[in-house]
Amino acid sequence: MTDIKDIFLFSYRELKKVRTITTVAMFVALSIILGAFTVPIGNFLKIGFSSLTTVSVGYLFGPIVGSVFGAVTDVVKYAIKPTGPFFPGFTLNAIIAGFIYGSILYKKQVDIKRIFIAEFFVSLFCNILLGTLWLNVLYGKAFIAILPMRALKNIILLPINSFMAFAILKFLEQYKQKIK
Structure with a gap:
């Protein structure tokens, strides 16, 4: 079993x-x-x-490459097609999501339980809590007022996102050596 320090070190080396x-x-x-879409x-x-x-x-x-990917993707998407004002909080969400996925999935065998756990943490921290907070900061909408609909959406999408991620990662698992 690879310990967490090694995961970060290996991921940092990937970036080079x-x-x-x-x-x-x-x-x-x-x-x-x-x-x-x-x-x-x-x-x-x-x-x-x-x-x-x-x-x-x-x-x-x-996690290191995933975090960098999250930041770059968020900024590039905004530069290409802005939707509302740029807000660094959403970039932070993208960084955290890449970090969570990388920390839980990197150098591990693809299984639905691990993917579900990663999706759960991303949904909870990035989408439900921080995403709702950033909308509150940006637009002044009451946190408690928009939290239930955002939580419900993420609860509904959790198994769907987990299944889609599982299907994609199973495919990538077969071709990982060719990709890397």
């Missing part, structure tokens, strides 16, 4: 490889494309598929 940078750049482009549901809810790229990068390259 040209192949990693080029692969991550392709995932950034894919994330932007998938982001175009986001479905807004009201002013404060949206459903999208670009998180699958964050899961994939975290699985392939670890």
Whole structure:
């Protein structure tokens, strides 16, 4: 079993490889494309598929690369297609999500339980708590007023996101050596 210090060290070393940078750049482009297929549901809810790229990068390259990927992707997406004002809190969410996925999935065998746990923590911390807080800060909407609908959306999407991530990572697991 690889301990947490080694995971961060290995992930940091991944960041220095040209192949990693080029692969991550392709995932950034894919994330932007998938982001175009986001479905807004009201002013404060949206459903999208670009998180699958964050899961994939975290699985392939670890928490350090996943965090960098999250930051770069958030800024590039905003530069290409701004939706509202730029807010660094959402960039922090993307960094944390990449960190969580990388910490839980990197150098581990793909299994649904591990993916569900990663999705749960990302949903809880990034989407429900911090995301709602950032909307409160940005728009002055009452935290408690928008929290229930955001929590319900994330509870409903948790098994769906987990299954989609499991399917993608099972595919990547087969081709991991060719990708890396």
